[in-house]
Amino acid sequence: MKKLAIIFVLIFSVYVLSYILVRQTHQEIWEKDNQPYVIFPENKFLYYLFRPLVLIDGKLTAMQFHIGQHR
Numbered sequence: 001m002k003k004l005a006i007i008f009v010l011i012f013s014v015y016v017l018s019y020i021l022v023r024q025t026h027q028e029i030w031e032k033d034n035q036p037y038v039i040f041p042e043n044k045f046l047y048y049l050f051r052p053l054v055l056i057d058g059k060l061t062a063m064q065f066h067i068g069q070h071r
Contacts, residue, residue: 019053022046023063035064042068 026039040047047054047067054065
């Protein structure tokens with residue numbers, strides 16, 4: 001049981017760290033409102049993969065998110 005808990009913690013840690021990496025590397029400031037946005041690719045895979053963390057992050061930091069480039 002202890003091994004299973006350790007594996008779960010490791011997988012969850014990798015998930016959170018990969019979200020932080022994506023969040024930091026996909027940030028842009030939109031020129032219309034000078035607010036930072038995390039821009040997810042248009043294929044939406046990363047957005048839905050990280051959706052639970054996006055919701056929490058948005059509530060805690062007021063960061064805004066967008067799928068695809070602003071037009």
